Amino acid sequence: xxxxxxxxxxxxxxxxxxxxxxxxxxxxxxxxxxxxxxxxxxxxxxxxxxxxxxxxxxxxxxxxxxxxxxxxxxxxxxxxxxxxxxxxxxxxxxxxxxxxxxxxxxxxxxxxxxxxxxxxxxxxxxxxxxxxxxxxxxxxxxxxxxxxxxxxxxxxxxxxxxxxxxxxxxxxxxxxxxxxxxxxxxxxxxxxxxxxxxxxxxxxxxxxxxxxxxxxxxxxxxxxxxxxx
Amino acid sequence: xxxxxxxxxxxxxxxxxxxxxxxxxxxxxxxxxxxxxxxxxxxxxxxxxxxxxxxxxxxxxxxxxxxxxxxxxxxxxxxxxxxxxxxxxxxxxxxxxxxxxxxxxxxxxxxxxxxxxxxxxxxxxxxxxxxxxxxxxxxxxxxxxxxxxxxxxxxxxxxxxxxxxxxxxxxxxxxxxxxxxxxxxxxxxxxxxxxxxxxxxxxxxxxxxxxxxxxxxxxxxxxxxxxxx
Numbered sequence: 001x002x003x004x005x006x007x008x009x010x011x012x013x014x015x016x017x018x019x020x021x022x023x024x025x026x027x028x029x030x031x032x033x034x035x036x037x038x039x040x041x042x043x044x045x046x047x048x049x050x051x052x053x054x055x056x057x058x059x060x061x062x063x064x065x066x067x068x069x070x071x072x073x074x075x076x077x078x079x080x081x082x083x084x085x086x087x088x089x090x091x092x093x094x095x096x097x098x099x100x101x102x103x104x105x106x107x108x109x110x111x112x113x114x115x116x117x118x119x120x121x122x123x124x125x126x127x128x129x130x131x132x133x134x135x136x137x138x139x140x141x142x143x144x145x146x147x148x149x150x151x152x153x154x155x156x157x158x159x160x161x162x163x164x165x166x167x168x169x170x171x172x173x174x175x176x177x178x179x180x181x182x183x184x185x186x187x188x189x190x191x192x193x194x195x196x197x198x199x200x201x202x203x204x205x206x207x208x209x210x211x212x213x214x215x216x217x218x219x220x221x222x223x224x225x226x227x228x229x
Numbered sequence: 230x231x232x233x234x235x236x237x238x239x240x241x242x243x244x245x246x247x248x249x250x251x252x253x254x255x256x257x258x259x260x261x262x263x264x265x266x267x268x269x270x271x272x273x274x275x276x277x278x279x280x281x282x283x284x285x286x287x288x289x290x291x292x293x294x295x296x297x298x299x300x301x302x303x304x305x306x307x308x309x310x311x312x313x314x315x316x317x318x319x320x321x322x323x324x325x326x327x328x329x330x331x332x333x334x335x336x337x338x339x340x341x342x343x344x345x346x347x348x349x350x351x352x353x354x355x356x357x358x359x360x361x362x363x364x365x366x367x368x369x370x371x372x373x374x375x376x377x378x379x380x381x382x383x384x385x386x387x388x389x390x391x392x393x394x395x396x397x398x399x400x401x402x403x404x405x406x407x408x409x410x411x412x413x414x415x416x417x418x419x420x421x422x423x424x425x426x427x428x429x430x431x432x433x434x435x436x437x438x439x440x441x442x443x444x445x446x447x448x449x450x451x452x453x454x455x456x457x458x
Contacts, residue, residue: 178452
């Protein structure tokens with residue numbers, strides 16, 4: 001049976017977990033490990049690369065590879081499109097538009113996104129529903145200087161996130177998670193009491209040409225996001 | 230100059246971002262791409278593998294590789310040790326223990342972690358401070374059946390997370406982020422009003438032998454976590 005990089009990686013992880021290779025210890029070199037596992041050196045190399053990317057080991061060009069004393073663990077979260085998130089739960093998705101207008105850029109947003117003074121921006125506020133129950137409130141600003149097509153988009157029947165994905169399939173993004181207290185408007189839309197603690201995702205995306213969008217997604221009471229790593 | 234997998238990846242991303250290769254389109258095969266970029270096929274393969282891992286393209290064994298119509302974007306968050314998180318901000322770290330005892334497993338926790346009826350569990354509650362200001366409240370349960378050493382640990386001068394990292398450098402974990410409202414006890418410890426919306430991280434870790442720990446980390450008012458992807 002062929003030894004794969006996954007076998008090598010799993011075995012090294014076991015040895016680290018069981019303390020055979022304790023934090024700070026030096027791993028054997030790739031040639032020796034390849035001989036031990038009876039596999040190609042490239043196989044060992046790929047296993048080591050993944051362990052390094054996951055923060056388990058630390059590779060230094062001359063000093064070799066060591067088990068990290070405090071592994072830098074990373075959790076990955078999928079960033080879903082809300083329609084798919086709701087449908088994946090077996091619920092019916094519904095969209096509704098609350099507000100859509102072109103306006104002057106407010107000062108806080110101009111500062112935040114380094115926009116040009118006096119430029120226009122498109123502001124869209126909408127709701128996403130799961131089985132008729134409020135699921136997510138979306139408050140989004142879109143920069144027509146980078147995506148001019150937004151001036152012709154209506155957002156009457158589907159949300160700006162889906163429109164943007166079709167228009168700009170790939171962009172750089174910064175995402176934050178936080179807790180906020182519902183103001184009267186959010187409380188009305190999300191059907192909760194003012195002051196309720198709500199989970200919010202804030203995301204900015206941009207192309208080399210400039211910022212595309214800033215969005216605040218506020219989730220209904222009790223929402224949590226979960227992943228394994 | 231040698232063409233690296235990063236060059237190939239960046240160029241493919243540019244073409245996807247600019248719509249040269251729109252969502253759903255089929256990418257050239259690896260041999261053709263290697264010829265086009267003047268590099269080894271393994272170089273193209275690595276670039277393609279990363280694009281697939283990042284959810285930008287979709288590889289099917291016989292049908293080739295396509296640009297995803299809705300890229301599955303993933304955000305990665307580093308899971309820091311709180312001492313390092315605070316020190317990285319240039320602040321002084323201080324730890325204080327609130328409570329530490331061995332007790333019967335409460336029913337909710339036994340159900341949650343599939344523990345044995347009648348077993349004991351170690352419960353530790355402590356605070357982490359940044360420059361003398363409350364930073365994070367930690368409420369943690371540790372399973373002595375999987376990490377028996379916990380029965381001899383004191384947690385008087387440093388936190389259970391650091392102890393666990395030294396004892397069990399690597400484990401599987403499930404992590405959730407959510408918003409909660411401060412009860413009177415959390416409000417007292419985190420110096421905020423009862424009802425304040427607070428950001429909470431909940432994490433469970435386990436080894437093949439069983440669950441190690443469940444921890445609830447509640448952050449001071451205004452805390453957010455941010456990453457780029």
